[in-house]
Amino acid sequence: MESLSQIVQLIFSGLTIGSIYALIAMGFVITYNITGVLNFAQGEFAMLGALICVSAVGAGLPYGVAIIISILAVVLIAGLFERVAIYPARHSSVPTLIIITIGVAIAFRGIALFIWGTEPHMLRPLTDGQPFSISGAIIQQQSVWAIVVSLLSLVAMYLFFEKTFVGKAVIACVVNRFAARLMGIRPEKMSFLSISVSGGLGAIAGIIIAPISGASYNMGLMLGMKAFIAAVIGGISNAPAAILGAMIIGLLESFTEGLWTTGFKDAVSFGVLLLVLFLLPNGIFAKSSGKRV
Numbered sequence: 001m002e003s004l005s006q007i008v009q010l011i012f013s014g015l016t017i018g019s020i021y022a023l024i025a026m027g028f029v030i031t032y033n034i035t036g037v038l039n040f041a042q043g044e045f046a047m048l049g050a051l052i053c054v055s056a057v058g059a060g061l062p063y064g065v066a067i068i069i070s071i072l073a074v075v076l077i078a079g080l081f082e083r084v085a086i087y088p089a090r091h092s093s094v095p096t097l098i099i100i101t102i103g104v105a106i107a108f109r110g111i112a113l114f115i116w117g118t119e120p121h122m123l124r125p126l127t128d129g130q131p132f133s134i135s136g137a138i139i140q141q142q143s144v145w146a147i148v149v150s151l152l153s154l155v156a157m158y159l160f161f162e163k164t165f166v167g168k169a170v171i172a173c174v175v176n177r178f179a180a181r182l183m184g185i186r187p188e189k190m191s192f193l194s195i196s197v198s199g200g201l202g203a204i205a206g207i208i209i210a211p212i213s214g215a216s217y218n219m220g221l222m223l224g225m226k227a228f229i230a231a232v233i234g235g236i237s238n239a240p241a242a243i244l245g246a247m248i249i250g251l252l253e254s255f256t257e258g259l260w261t262t263g264f265k266d267a268v269s270f271g272v273l274l275l276v277l278f279l280l281p282n283g284i285f286a287k288s289s290g291k292r293v
Contacts, residue, residue: 005136010258011251012134016143016212018250019150020046023205024227025234025242026157027198032236034173034187034194037097041081042202043224044108049074049203050215051112054121063124071203078199082192090188105220112217120214123207146208153201154243170194222266226253229269233276233284245284248272 024042031039049070056066085100092100125142132139161167172180173190180187205223206215213219226249234245252272253265276284 006258008135008137009139010254012137012139012143013258014251014254015247016146016250017209017253018230018247019146020205020209020223021227021230021249022150022243022246023153023201023208024223025231025246026153026239027201028228028231029236029239029242030157030194030201031198032231034170035086035097035191036094037086037101038228038236039195039198040098040101040224040228041105041108042198043220043222043227044105044112045074045078045199045202045220046206046209046223047112047215047217047220048077048108048206050123050206050210050219051116051121051217052203053207053210054116054123054215057123063126067207070207071200074203075196075200078202079192079196081199082195086191086195087188090191105224109217109220116217118217120216121210122214123210125211126208140212142208142211146212149204149208150243153204154240157239166193226269229273232273235282235284241284248284 024046027042027045028039031037031042052073053066053070056069057063061069081104085104086097089097089100125140126145127141129141131141159167161171169180169185170190170193172183172185173187177187206219209215209219209223227246230246230249231242232245233248234243235241249269249272252268256265256268
């Protein structure tokens with residue numbers, strides 16, 4: 001029974017961290033599908049969301065108001081990032097655009113270091129209350145929130161893209177930018193919208209993980225890298241596949257940490273990435289296609 005409770009504990013831990021990766025990975029997928037750019041500043045949106053929420057709560061705002069303000073602030077920052085950094089360079093090569101996102105990520109970390117310092121900050125959990133037990137495993141309420149919010153975000157993204165006019169306009173740009181432009185859709189606006197939405201998803205991920213592991217100026221780097229790995233192994237152009245990839249990475253890290261050693265969990269994630277790139281470069285869940293992604 002002890003081994004069963006340990007396995008259940010590791011599964012919940014893996015699903016919790018996988019849910020965080022999934023939110024950030026969805027941002028990667030949305031941005032890539034619309035702009036063709038891998039936005040390596042995606043992890044910094046999580047960092048900014050968490051730290052802005054810490055400051056808002058510290059200023060005395062109610063927790064719910066602080067969360068909403070933090071998400072809106074990061075959406076605004078992401079929109080400014082698109083207009084100031086990506087839009088002027090939209091005719092540049094893809095490597096140039098990727099380098100721009102890396103530079104902006106470094107700038108975000110520097111600004112966060114200047115404002116919030118090097119010490120980690122903690123947020124209180126979304127709900128108070130004692131953890132509960134499943135088969136002997138102790139489950140924190142914040143872990144359940146992480147999984148539920150990730151699933152709700154997935155449903156919201158599905159409804160947005162499949163049931164709204166703006167969402168269908170975004171999909172039209174993904175399928176054929178030229179045809180979409182002929183139909184009166186401006187891909188530039190869709191680029192602004194996609195990166196803004198990605199910023200909001202990153203902020204939600206940062207706010208959820210802050211009560212679990214704390215918030216600091218450099219938290220976005222590793223979160224962004226793990227989410228990128230999840231998006232790549234799942235399929236960088238497929239949001240549901242990227243979410244499954246995130247869950248795989250989360251579970252692999254949890255079981256590596258619980259049954260082996262903490263020091264190797266990052267190595268396992270990067271090893272899986274290399275293995276997938278060698279064997280299935282389009283991702284584990286991508287359909288076979290003659291088009292190179």
